[in-house]
Amino acid sequence: MNEKSFESYLKDIEKYLKNSSIEVEKASMIEKLEEIYHYYLGRKGNITHILRSLSSIPEDKRPIIGKIANEASEQIGKIINEKRDYLKEKRIEEILEEKIDVTLPGRQLKLGKLHLLTKTINEITNIFIGMGYIVVEGPEVELDYYNFEALNIPPDHPARTLQDTLFITDRMPLRTHTSPVQVRYMEKHKLPIYLISPGRVYRRDNIDSTHSSMFTQIEGLAVDKDISMAHLKATLEVFAEKVFGEGTKIRLLPGYFPYTEPSAEVLVQCQECMGKGCSVCKRSGWIEILGSGMVHPHILENIGIDSEEFTGFAFGMGVERIAMLKYKINDMRLFFENDLRFLRQF
Numbered sequence: 397m398n399e400k401s402f403e404s405y406l407k408d409i410e411k412y413l414k415n416s417s418i419e420v421e422k423a424s425m426i427e428k429l430e431e432i433y434h435y436y437l438g439r440k441g442n443i444t445h446i447l448r449s450l451s452s453i454p455e456d457k458r459p460i461i462g463k464i465a466n467e468a469s470e471q472i473g474k475i476i477n478e479k480r481d482y483l484k485e486k487r488i489e490e491i492l493e494e495k496i497d498v499t500l501p502g503r504q505l506k507l508g509k510l511h512l513l514t515k516t517i518n519e520i521t522n523i524f525i526g527m528g529y530i531v532v533e534g535p536e537v538e539l540d541y542y543n544f545e546a547l548n549i550p551p552d553h554p555a556r557t558l559q560d561t562l563f564i565t566d567r568m569p570l571r572t573h574t575s576p577v578q579v580r581y582m583e584k585h586k587l588p589i590y591l592i593s594p595g596r597v598y599r600r601d602n603i604d605s606t607h608s609s610m611f612t613q614i615e616g617l618a619v620d621k622d623i624s625m626a627h628l629k630a631t632l633e634v635f636a637e638k639v640f641g642e643g644t645k646i647r648l649l650p651g652y653f654p655y656t657e658p659s660a661e662v663l664v665q666c667q668e669c670m671g672k673g674c675s676v677c678k679r680s681g682w683i684e685i686l687g688s689g690m691v692h693p694h695i696l697e698n699i700g701i702d703s704e705e706f707t708g709f710a711f712g713m714g715v716e717r718i719a720m721l722k723y724k725i726n727d728m729r730l731f732f733e734n735d736l737r738f739l740r741q742f
């Protein structure tokens with residue numbers, strides 16, 4: 397080691413002192429301070445390197461370089477520590493300034509709820525479950541046979557025009573009613589049968605306040621020995637009272653459906669005027685809520701049920717219509733528009 401090396405060591409140390417001081421001054425993160433520390437004072441740091449190289453310096457100069465390098469090391473370590481303390485304190489102050497108010501109430505999670513139609517379906521099916529019925533579901537894409545033929549509606553039967561049908565293929569419509577479930581179930585199960593079948597049905601209807609191309613029906617079927625029209629009426633009376641309230645009266649008017657004989661349209665006391673007559677019930681005091689009748693013997697015979705021994709009744713109702721009457725809703729489209737302002741009310 398010559399004199400020049402000794403001078404250059406001194407220059408280096410001076411340079412490190414100056415640069416480290418500027419770098420520490422600039423550092424705004426503790427992580428950056430650690431980097432500076434490693435660069436000068438770490439195991440392979442520049443100052444550390446000089447201290448380890450003392451043996452290569454002439455003996456008489458060693459104490460001088462050693463002393464200066466040690467002082468530099470202490471100095472750099474000191475400013476790094478001071479800055480670290482400062483940054484830590486500053487961070488704590490920032491956290492305190494965020495002013496977390498622990499007394500504020502927590503954010504409430506928004507709970508969803510059942511759609512009004514689902515609620516109505518549940519309500520109606522529960523009434524029938526209470527009377528011993530079981531719930532059975534069927535396919536929405538149905539075979540022509542089950543949707544029409546098996547229900548006494550052959551291809552040229554005029555009743556087919558009552559139900560504007562949406563077809564998937566020639567022989568496979570979207571079911572126009574939930575009645576096919578009756579046939580499907582009777583084919584595979586032993587009598588007696590008491591079933592209720594809720595589900596979506598499809599018609600080629602123009603959409604307005606009382607029509608939709610998709611709506612919901614609930615079908616009911618009871619087949620047993622000695623079932624009569626009286627059982628049908630009594631069952632529907634229980635249903636009407638449970639849905640619309642104690643004392644609600646119903647009325648059966650002669651109707652026509654290909655799959656029941658005799659058939660009856662069922663009217664319930666207008667819920668708006670309680671039978672006095674108003675604009676909702678067109679002054680009649682009554683509103684039609686469902687179609688019903690005694691299962692046509694042809695249908696039973698087709699499935700292989702002895703129609704002399706067994707008789708049955710069936711009924712079908714529109715869930716939207718029941719919900720509209722019960723909750724005084726004047727437009728069917730509200731059910732399907734998914735406007736939460738409407739749906740949250742129920």
Ligand SMILES: [Zn+2]
Nearest residue numbers: 666669674677
């Ligand atoms: Zn009325």
